[in-house]
Every structure is written in C-alpha cells, then in structure tokens.
Amino acid sequence: MKTPSESTVAQPTSGATFFHSWTNGWNQFWFQLEAPNALGAMRILVGLLVLYTHFTWGLQFSTFLGVDGLLPLEYRALLFESPFAWSHFDWFQNNQLLMTIHILGLIIVSMFTLGLWTNWTAVLTTLLVISYANRATGTLFGLDQISSFLCMYLAIGNCGGAYSIDQWIAKRRGAGQGRSCTRNRIAIRLIQIHMCVVYFFAATGKLQGTTWFNGEAVWGALASYEYQSVDMSWISNHMWLVAILTLGTLAWELAYPALIWLKLTRPIMLLFAVPIHLGIGICMGMLSFGLVMLAGNLAFVDSRWINKLFQLSDESKVHLKDGS
Template sequence: MITDYLRELGSAALTGWNRFWFSPSDPATLGFIRICTGAMLFYTHLVWSKDLLGFFGPAGRLPAEYARSLHEFNLFADSGYAWSHLYYLESPQALWICHLLALLILLLFTIGCCTRITSVLAFLITVSYAHRAVGALFGLDQINGFLALYLALGPSGAAFSVDQWWRNRRQGGSVQEQPPQLVMANVSQRLIQVHMCIVYFFAGVGKLMGQTWWAGTALWGAFANLEYQTLDLTWLAWHPIVVNVMTQLILAWEVTYPALIWPRLTRPLMLCLAIPLHLGIAIGMGMTTFGLIMLVGNAAFISPSLLRRLFSPRKQAEDSKQSGKRPAGQGAENRNLSVSSGKRRPQTQRV
C-alpha cells in the first residue's frame, strides 16, 4: 500500500513538473516582454552617452583597474563572472564605437530583428555594462539582467517581431492560422515567473526584519526622505492611518505574492495591486525605470491569448470568423489556451 502510494505520488509529481515547465505555449507574452525589456535596455544604456568617457574612460570616475579592485571583494572574483568587454577599450574612439554598436544591437533586439543573435548579445551587453559600472547600479540593472537572460534562452522573437513579419513575407504574406506553440517559450516564461516570486518573497521577508514595517511607519520614512521626493507626500503626516494601511498592504502583498500569483482567481488581484505599487515608486519616489521594469516582470503572468486580443485584434477577428465556419469539434481543438492554465494544446512545435 505504501509502495503504491509513493509510486503514484512520484508519478503525479513528475507529471505536474513536466506540465508546468514543458507544456508548449504561445510566445506572445515573451514577445511583449521582449519589446518592453528591450526598450528599457536601450534607454538605460543610452543615458550613459551623456557622459560616457566620464564613467568608462581611462581617466573617468570608474577606471578599469578601480572597477576590477571592487570585484575582488566578490565571491566569484577569480572565476570570470565579473568579465566585461569594456575593460579592454582604452581609447575614447573605440569606446564610443562599441557603445554605439551596443545601442544598435539593443534597438534590433527591441524590434525583434535577428532575435536569436541579438538576444544573446543584449544579455552580454547588459552584464558587461553592469560589471564595468560596479557601484553605480541598483535593482533596475539586476531585473534587466535576468530578463535579458531568460529572453535569450527562449524564442523571444517568435511573436510581435520583425523576424515574425519577415517569415510571413517569405511565405507569400500568409499568416499562420494559429500561433506557434513552443516548449521553450513556456520554459522562458516560467523562469521569469519563478524569479519574480523569489524577488518578492525575499523583499517581503527582508522587510519583516525591519521594526518600522511591523509598526506600519516604514513608508513614511520614504515619503520624508528628501532624496526620494519626486512628489511631496509629507502631507500624509497628518494621516498616519493611511500610511499604516499602505505600509501593511505592501508588506502583505510582497509576502503572499509567491502563493497568490499562481491561482487564476487571485492572480488578477495581485497584478492589479502591482500597478499602483510600482507606479507609485516610479512617480512618487523618482525611480521611474525601476518601477516600470518591475511591471514588465509581472507581465510574465499575463495570458498570451489576452495579449493576442489586445495587439492583434484584426487577426483574432479573422480567426473567429474562420472557426465559425469549421465543422463542429474543430474549433475546440484549436482554442487558444493560456500558458498559465496548465493545459496542453494538441498541435505543438518544439524548438
């Protein structure tokens, strides 16, 4: 009896594991995240252009040898994890040429051109700048880094991209009746989802170690800090209950995010709460890029079918008309399913 139970338990766990990670899915969500992440990468690297030599030049604020010395305190200092091609650019001309090429690659990645190549290069560029500008970065660059990595692993150019448009042109302008279902699209999207859960879990648990979060006053510390005051919110000092409620709500949301983001009933609520939270950080605390990139990470939980309806309404209307003309039973076979629903599509394509 015990042996049968353990065998059944192991089989069910393995089936669930394979369904979660390796069910093929529509790459629409991945394509949407690629556009948003690529635009953020392009912008965050473009701003270095305002004083490129001042940051990365031989006589700049962060000389190569100084940056390398900072990495010596890192656990992975001797294993190559702090590699950057910018260390080897000594002349201003070479630095500017490589910087402009990097911006071009990031732009091509954003529009989905030669994505299989530009996605990998975009990740390497992101990591190289992060390692070279050590000490001048924060959470935004970490989110940029893991999003770029997972987009490079998956078919991020399979939807909403120049690559997709070019494939359709080579096929005589024909458009696929149903979007491709790719295993690696699901793997990449799941990696982003799991990583976002880890980020929020440790952010919430870390806050539990702070006394002001238990007291409900932590948010006031941010409002009263002049360095973060894009908007003057000090008037909330006259409404301490509001500050307490907002503080406790943020804490509860972050701690419960890894559990409540998965069920279909609570997922919309968690995503809706993420919008005012991160827009508040973006607008009220001067961290616009960080607030926006966190919303991009949350987009991994949006159904591909919803994004198809939002960004390809004409195509969806044509599919609906065609499905209405099919014999009974065929429409159900080709129904567009959400990647997070855990169901398999009958027609699959592996990459």
C-alpha cells in the same frame, strides 16, 4: 467522516503512480508548449528600458565609464576579487573605441526591441547589459539586476516569435505566426520563479526592520528628498494612509510568491503590482525600475490576454484609418 475502509481505498495505489503524477506535473510545468506572445510583449518593454538605460549612459559616457572616468577599474577588481566579473571595458582601454562599441550596442538593443534577428540580438543584448552592469559597479540599483535576468530569459525563449519584425518577415513569407515551443515555456517559468525569489527576499528583508511593522516605512521612503520626484509631503497629515500603504505593500510582497500561482488570486496580485510599482516609480523617481518589475510580472499574464490587447490596438488602428 470517512470510515476506515474508505480511507484505505483513497490511499495512493503505489509509489509508481505517485512518481508518474509527479513527472507529469513536472512535464506540464516546464515542458509544455508555450506561445511566444508574453515573451514578445516583454521583449518590447524590456528592450525599451535597456535602450533608455544605454542612451542615458551615453549622455555622460566618458565621465562614468571612460578610461579615466568616475568608476576606476581597480575599484571593481578589489570589490569582486574575481576574474569572472567580466566586462568588455576591461578589454579595450580606448575611449573612442568604447564609444563606438556603445553606439553599436544601441543599434543592437534597438534591433532586439523591434524584434529583428532576435535570436542573436537577444543574446547580444543580454551580454551588453551584464557587461555594463559589471563595469558600472557603484552606480547600480534594482533596474540593472532585474533587466539583466529578464534579458537572459528572453534570450532563452523565442521572444522574437511575436510582435516582431522577424515575425512580420515570416508572415510575408507565408510561415504564419510564431510557433509555440518548449523553450518559451522554460523562459516564462524561469522569469516567474525568479520574480517570486525577488519578492520573497524583498519581503523577508523588510521583516527585519521596525518601520515596516509600525507602519512608517513608506513615510521614510516618501520623505527622502534625494528620492522624491513628486511632492508627497501632504501625506504627513494622513499617517493612517501611510500605515495602510506600508502594511499593504509588506503583505502583498509576502503573499506574492504563493498567491500568484493560484488562478483565483493571480489577477488580484497583478492588479496590486501596477499601483505599487508605478507609485514607487512616479513618486520616488524610479519609473524605469517600476516598469521593469511590471515587465517581469507580464510573465504571469495569460498569452491570450496579451494577444487580445495587441489585436485591439491593431483594430483601433484600422478604425482610425477608416475614420470610424
């Protein structure tokens, strides 16, 4: 118990002190220098996923996105009623030209993934992802929503500052490793906050349902034939497990926006993210979605860990070369 005099001493001395502590906190949060390692690792993973997405579009390009394809331009126009839902598909009405742009896009995304001219290819990849997403309305899902904002934030940061060809070239010229900078910090913070927004609304959306409370929601997802990619029907004999998975997922999503910020609980939240997203990905045929969510979670992984991981892989290569 504090005495009244002690309480008086513990009070903030002035409004100015309070303001300074806030601005210092804000500056620390947003404007400290940040290494490019996490962004570099995310660039590789997101780049591979965007490359896969674009490659897949290419398999039935004219069927889906061609001038006379499944998705008419009029449909989008009526849905959005906005000239701002831009897409390069609106500007070119020729399938061959669109296919040429598609191939150019694949090259750009490959360069982005490898980290070549990353400042430019990151911006171009973001524009490509948004352009395709705005065009392919009606066939989209979470993958497109998450990958578009991740690309945008990677373009804000210097995602080519680590694990990239740009960096390799810079090293050969004696420029050393990618510099820590403020825009890396801003990019990481935007990814972190956007991931929290995603989990918050994913969780609160589930709170409106009944099956997330009675413990049957995961059954509803696993028993859906159209989603199913691994036969999980054996779980019908173990509904207690379904209930644990359902309530566990709900609790994890609800807690994520708060507990991911605490040093003590962050590893736990990240640890659970892996089986949850990989589980959804493998069992429900949405591995690309699961991986893009995990890519977003990399923003919360310490750069030093990521660096160690990449150094380990380098060391293992050396060991292999040595025959050890």
